[in-house]
Structure formats: structure tokens, C-alpha cells
Amino acid sequence: MPADAQLLHSLYRDHHSWLQGWLRRRLGNGCDAADLAQDTFVRLLRAGNAASIREPRDYLATVARGLMVDFLRRRSLEQAYLDALANQPQAEHPSAEQQALLLEALVEVDRMLGGLGRKVREVFILSQLDGLTYAQITARLGISLRSVNSYMARAVEHCCLLQAGWQS
Amino acid sequence: MTEAQRAALKAASGWYARLCSGHGDAREQQAWQHWYDADELHRQAWQQIEQLREQLGLLPGPIASSTLRGVDHGRRRLLGSLALVGLALPLGWFAWHSDTRRYWMADYRSGVGERRQWQLSDGSQLMLGTASAAQWHVDGQRRLLRLVSGEALIHSFDEARPLLVETRHGVVRSEGARFCVRSDEQGCRVAVLEQRVEVAPLRHLQAMQPLLAGQQLHFAAERLGAPRANDAATTAWTQGSLIALDQPLGEVIAELARYRHGVLRIDPALAGLRVSGSFPLVDTDRALAALEHSFPLRVVRRSDYWVTLVPKV
Numbered sequence: 434m435p436a437d438a439q440l441l442h443s444l445y446r447d448h449h450s451w452l453q454g455w456l457r458r459r460l461g462n463g464c465d466a467a468d469l470a471q472d473t474f475v476r477l478l479r480a481g482n483a484a485s486i487r488e489p490r491d492y493l494a495t496v497a498r499g500l501m502v503d504f505l506r507r508r509s510l511e512q513a514y515l516d517a518l519a520n521q522p523q524a525e526h527p528s529a530e531q532q533a534l535l536l537e538a539l540v541e542v543d544r545m546l547g548g549l550g551r552k553v554r555e556v557f558i559l560s561q562l563d564g565l566t567y568a569q570i571t572a573r574l575g576i577s578l579r580s581v582n583s584y585m586a587r588a589v590e591h592c593c594l595l596q597a598g599w600q601s
Numbered sequence: 602m603t604e605a606q607r608a609a610l611k612a613a614s615g616w617y618a619r620l621c622s623g624h625g626d627a628r629e630q631q632a633w634q635h636w637y638d639a640d641e642l643h644r645q646a647w648q649q650i651e652q653l654r655e656q657l658g659l660l661p662g663p664i665a666s667s668t669l670r671g672v673d674h675g676r677r678r679l680l681g682s683l684a685l686v687g688l689a690l691p692l693g694w695f696a697w698h699s700d701t702r703r704y705w706m707a708d709y710r711s712g713v714g715e716r717r718q719w720q721l722s723d724g725s726q727l728m729l730g731t732a733s734a735a736q737w738h739v740d741g742q743r744r745l746l747r748l749v750s751g752e753a754l755i756h757s758f759d760e761a762r763p764l765l766v767e768t769r770h771g772v773v774r775s776e777g778a779r780f781c782v783r784s785d786e787q788g789c790r791v792a793v794l795e796q797r798v799e800v801a802p803l804r805h806l807q808a809m810q811p812l813l814a815g816q817q818l819h820f821a822a823e824r825l826g827a828p829r830a831n832d833a834a835t836t837a838w839t840q841g842s843l844i845a846l847d848q849p850l851g852e853v854i855a856e857l858a859r860y861r862h863g864v865l866r867i868d869p870a871l872a873g874l875r876v877s878g879s880f881p882l883v884d885t886d887r888a889l890a891a892l893e894h895s896f897p898l899r900v901v902r903r904s905d906y907w908v909t910l911v912p913k914v
Binding site for chain 1: 602610611613614615617618619621622623624646649650652653656657659660661663664665666667668669670671672738740745747767769786803804806807822
């Protein structure tokens with residue numbers, strides 16, 4: 434086995450069940466913990482930096498914590514999505530596959546909007562997803578046209594930077 | 602990203618914000634065109650904006666906006682409320698939902714009642730049984746097939762990199778073997794048809810156990826079962842049939858239910874009947890008719906999606 438694979442193998446052997454237990458205590462759910470533990474190691478596999486890891490458990494916990502936050506984010510997004518869907522007529526519900534793809538797209542947009550302030554985010558959603566004009570937005574949020582304009586510019590720039598991978 | 606690129610993106614964002622106001626006029630449009638034509642960097646920056654628009658265009662407005670608005674997640678709040686989240690939500694519901702997501706996001710998948718076949722990028726063959734899904738990852742050192750749900754027949758192409766099949770219960774390692782893996786909530790079953798594999802449950806990955814051609818075993822994350830011999834029933838699904846060898850009817854029905862949409866129930870009074878036979882999986886209605894024919898039971902249909910087997914009186 435090549436050295437890197439050997440290293441990863443021993444990381445897996447020595448720390449996998451510890452990591453899974455760590456996740457289970459935090460998530461209160463064995464299946465999700467098992468999945469996230471696997472995801473953590475897959476992340477490690479793809480990063481290919483096993484050799485540079487000094488404190489394996491600290492490192493694994495850091496990676497796992499990030500994945501856990503993503504997971505929970507997705508989960509609350511799923512919940513919000515289902516709530517939104519419940520308010521739609523049954524006939525307009527997308528198929529399971531469409532729903533899954535839609536959720537992926539939503540997760541992506543939600544991630545992009547994540548770093549923005551509440552007002553900026555709201556302006557962006559009202560304009561880009563609800564299709565409101567700026568005049569309608571100023572009326573709804575009680576802010577000036579000038580603010581709407583500058584919030585929009587800020588949100589768009591922020592999303593583009595993330596999208597292009599120029600900023601994480 | 603250079604300073605100039607960054608500046609161009611800032612300008613592009615400003616332009617986009619102005620054009621979205623809903624009160625633009627022809628003069629503004631012209632001014633934008635002038636800016637756009639002036640520099641290659643401007644055009645590149647606008648490309649980014651177009652991409653963002655495209656992505657947003659995928660979302661159905663009203664559902665997307667109320668979803669994004671309804672979700673509230675500060676990082677600290679998320680981590681802080683973990684214990685609560687675990688307790689407050691209907692148990693199992695989210696596990697089910699994230700499974701559904703994993704299923705739809707998988708590289709390979711088959712529908713209920715379906716059997717599908719692919720050649721993987723390394724030359725290995727993959728067949729998925731009913732309602733199954735798998736993800737595939739290859740790099741310089743290993744080939745990894747993650748069986749998200751259901752069952753698979755794998756004929757791994759013989760090469761230096763091991764092929765690992767991973768389920769939530771553990772790992773199966775092979776080089777050139779042909780074998781079946783089936784994973785559900787309770788555990789995982791591996792049956793080897795050609796050559797040999799090594800199996801390790803999730804909690805004891807260091808203890809890889811060999812499993813030889815003609816053998817199968819069941820394992821869960823905690824422990825490995827004892828190997829036993831394959832029989833005709835083991836791989837019948839790969840040929841589109843279900844073979845029962847002196848099996849309780851309850852088990853046979855549970856198996857048939859995997860191939861049907863909707864609910865298939867059996868009266869507990871019937872579950873213990875011993876059944877032997879071969880049933881077609883492509884047409885489970887025919888299988889039910891065959892059972893009705895040879896056992897003291899009746900198939901009651903409330904709809905095609907709600908079928909119950911009750912004792913004949």
C-alpha cells in the first residue's frame with residue numbers, strides 16, 4: 434500500500450469509532466453519525482493531506498464539526514422547504530426527484546446568502562425570487578431606494594465571489 | 602483574483618443592481634451596453650452575473666423565497682440547539698428524509714421493482730436491484746463504491762487498487778471478485794459468487810475477515826455473523842425472481858413488498874406459514890395470485906397501493 438493510503442488506513446482504524454461516538458453524542462442519532470463519520474473520512478481522502486496531520490482527533494473533530502453544521506443547515510432548510518411546500522396546492526408539488534434537485538439548488542443559494550446581513554439578504558430575496566420592484570421593496574421594508582440599490586449590489590457581488598470560488 | 606478583476610466584478614454587481622430596479626429606461630440600458638463593450642474584463646465579470654442568474658432561475662420563486670426566509674441558522678444556534686433538535690423532531694423522519702436525498706443524489710440508482718446494470722469507470726460491472734442507489738469514487742489508491750441503499754451485484758475488475766464497497770454497517774474489500782451486497786437498516790449481507798472478498802464491520806475495521814466463493818454472511822456495525830453456504834435464493838434477484846426455500850410467508854411478503862409501490866400487509870395469523878417456490882419479481886401481482894392459489898388466504902385490494910393478505914374463511 435502506498436504511504437498515504439497506509440496512513441489513512443491507520444487513521445481510520447484508530448479513530449473511526451471514536452469519531453462516530455463523538456458525532457452520535459452530538460446528533461443523538463446513530464445513522465446520521467455513521468454517515469457523517471464516513472463523510473469526514475471521504476473529505477480527508479479527497480484532501481490527500483493525511484501526512485501533515487499532527488493531532489488527528491482535533492483535526493477530525495474540526496472537519497466533522499464543519500460537516501455537522503452543513504448537515505444541520507440542510508436539515509433546517511429541508512424543514513423550511515417542507516413548510517413552504519405545505520402551503521402550496523397538492524397538485525403543484527414537484528416529484529421526489531425534482532424536490533431533491535431543488536433542495537440541492539436551495540442549499541447552494543442559501544450557502545451563498547449565508548454571510549450576508551438579514552436586511553441585505555431579504556432585499557436580495559424580494560428582488561430576485563419574489564420579483565418585486567425596488568419601489569415595492571422600499572415600501573415593504575421601510576428603507577430608502579438608495580439602500581435597496583446598494584444592498585442589492587453588495588449581495589450580488591458577494592454571491593458572485595463565492596460562486597467563482599474566490600472567497601470561501 | 603487580480604485587483605482589476607475584483608473591481609470589474611464590483612462594477613458589474615452595481616450595474617446589475619441598477620438594472621433590476623424595475624424602473625430602468627433605455628438610457629440606462631445603453632449606458633450598461635457601453636460599459637459592457639468597453640473592456641474584456643467587464644464581459645468576464647458579467648459572465649459571473651449571468652451564472653448567478655441562471656442558478657436563481659432554477660428555483661421556483663414563491664417556494665424558494667419562503668424556504669430561504671423560513672430557515673434561520675446561526676452557526677452557534679445550530680450547534681447549541683443540537684440536543685433539542687434531536688428530541689423535538691419526530692424520530693426517524695429526518696433520517697428517512699436524508700436517505701431520500703442521498704438516494705436521489707447518488708451516481709447510480711434504480712427505481713422500485715427495477716433492475717439496472719452499468720459498467721463503472723474502472724471496467725467493473727455494477728447491477729442494482731430494486732430501489733437501490735450507489736456512489737462511485739476513484740482515485741490513485743482505491744476504488745470506492747458507497748451503497749447508499751438496497752442491493753448490488755458487483756463484478757470488480759481485477760487490478761492493483763482494491764475495490765471497497767462501503768455501507769453504513771461496514772466495508773467489503775475485493776480485487777477481482779463477483780459478489781452481492783445488500784444493506785438495510787438492520788444490517789448488511791454479503792454473498793461471494795467468484796473469488797474472495799474481505800469483510801469488516803464498521804466498529805472493527807482492523808479485523809478484516811475473508812469470505813470465499815460460495816459463502817455468505819450477515820453483519821451489522823458491531824459484529825460479524827458466521828459464514829454459511831450460498832443457495833439458489835441468494836442470487837435469484839439478479840435473474841428477476843424470488844426463491845423461497847421453506848421460508849415463513851411473512852418474510853416472503855416483506856421481500857415482495859420491496860418490489861412494489863405502496864403498502865403490502867399480511868395478517869399476523871398467516872405470517873408463520875412455510876413457503877417454498879419461485880416468484881417473478883417483475884410482476885408481483887402474479888406472485889400474489891400464485892400464493893392465493895396455493896394457500897388458505899385471500900388478497901384484498903383497497904387500491905393498487907394498499908393490498909392486504911387475510912386468512913380465507
